[in-house]
Amino acid sequence: MAKCLLRVFAMGRPKICLPINSEAKATFCGVIPTVTVEHPGIVRQLDTQQRERCMYSHYKKMATFAGKGNDLIFRQLLEYKSFTYTYLLADPQTKEAILIDPVYETAERDVKLVHDLGLNLVYGVNTHVHADHITGTGEIKKKIPTCKSVISKISEAQADVKVKEGDKIKFGKFEIECRSTPGHTNGCMTYVLHNKGLVFTGDALLIRGCGRTDFQQGSAETLYKSVHEKILSLPPDYRLFPAHDYTGQTSTTVEEEKKCNPRLTKTLPEFVKIMKELNLPYPKQIDRALPANMVCGLQVPPEEAKTEAKA
Ligand SMILES: N[C@@H](CCC(=O)N[C@@H](CSS)C(=O)NCC(=O)O)C(=O)O
Numbered sequence: 001m002a003k004c005l006l007r008v009f010a011m012g013r014p015k016i017c018l019p020i021n022s023e024a025k026a027t028f029c030g031v032i033p034t035v036t037v038e039h040p041g042i043v044r045q046l047d048t049q050q051r052e053r054c055m056y057s058h059y060k061k062m063a064t065f066a067g068k069g070n071d072l073i074f075r076q077l078l079e080y081k082s083f084t085y086t087y088l089l090a091d092p093q094t095k096e097a098i099l100i101d102p103v104y105e106t107a108e109r110d111v112k113l114v115h116d117l118g119l120n121l122v123y124g125v126n127t128h129v130h131a132d133h134i135t136g137t138g139e140i141k142k143k144i145p146t147c148k149s150v151i152s153k154i155s156e157a158q159a160d161v162k163v164k165e166g167d168k169i170k171f172g173k174f175e176i177e178c179r180s181t182p183g184h185t186n187g188c189m190t191y192v193l194h195n196k197g198l199v200f201t202g203d204a205l206l207i208r209g210c211g212r213t214d215f216q217q218g219s220a221e222t223l224y225k226s227v228h229e230k231i232l233s234l235p236p237d238y239r240l241f242p243a244h245d246y247t248g249q250t251s252t253t254v255e256e257e258k259k260c261n262p263r264l265t266k267t268l269p270e271f272v273k274i275m276k277e278l279n280l281p282y283p284k285q286i287d288r289a290l291p292a293n294m295v296c297g298l299q300v301p302p303e304e305a306k307t308e309a310k311a
Helices: 022-027 048-063 104-116 137-143 220-231 254-260 268-276 286-293 302-310
Strands: 003-006 034-039 042-045 073-079 084-090 096-100 120-125 148-152 161-163 168-171 174-180 189-193 198-202 239-242
Touching (some): 073 104, 084 104, 104 137, 120 137, 120 168, 174 220
Parallel strands (some): 096 120, 120 148, 148 161, 198 239
Antiparallel strands (some): 034 042, 168 174, 189 198
16 A cells, blocks of 8 residues: 655644545545654554545645646646656546647656556647657557547647537536647647636647747747737736746746746747847757658658558
């Protein structure tokens, strides 16, 4: 049995508050880890009922993130070679889960997390054809064959599900809305979980920045329009999660970016000039990433995929 040290202090006394329910038990596959309450001068083993109460409290904290209600499992995961963020979202009741922007190198880690939490991964969702790393959706599908890969139709990449503007991707009681946000690439999608106010922007909007526009049909004018019309028009408290951050930050909000984004607070001509003058080196992995990502989730050349689809 797993041993979980729970340090709970309230007014200098260990605090146990909520009763466990069947959902929480199911999340831990019916196994309630051993819980010890540590307190200065007090370390004691809890009885079963106390342990159950503690675990529910722990579970509620784990499952809660940036939104109303305690009913969304949410994890932000980092792949630190390309500084890519992968997001795990799940409905703890039905166990249905999705991964947004998994990475090839960390696919095994993500699959293990899905299994550890007893989740049923239904979709591996790509925000776009990445140029700096290989998507993890192909590897994940090998390990979880029922998981479907997703990408925008406009990207022209091969995938199990090709989404367009306004489509909804459902997992359990949740759904994310697909918003087409071209400019970094023509096929970029931003995914919005409205009832939690969470937005997954891919490379369209980065924290205090935005995706480069110098390859893959990039266009500064198009990106400016996309970000203003589809992302910064959302309610100010919506929390934005990018596909990358190179400065160690994890999230931002619509309000923050409207005030502080050094590129997107400028006029369109100023923005276009900034983007022209970025002069970033090409991503190191671009030559292997682009062809692999054009078959995201299938990992077979497009011609073979077509033959399989016909058969
Ligand atoms: N050095 C990295 C690539 C860094 C980079 O170009 N990032 C892209 C997103 S991935 S294509 C970008 O849009 N950056 C915008 C910016 O302002 O940094 C590598 O070699 O992989």
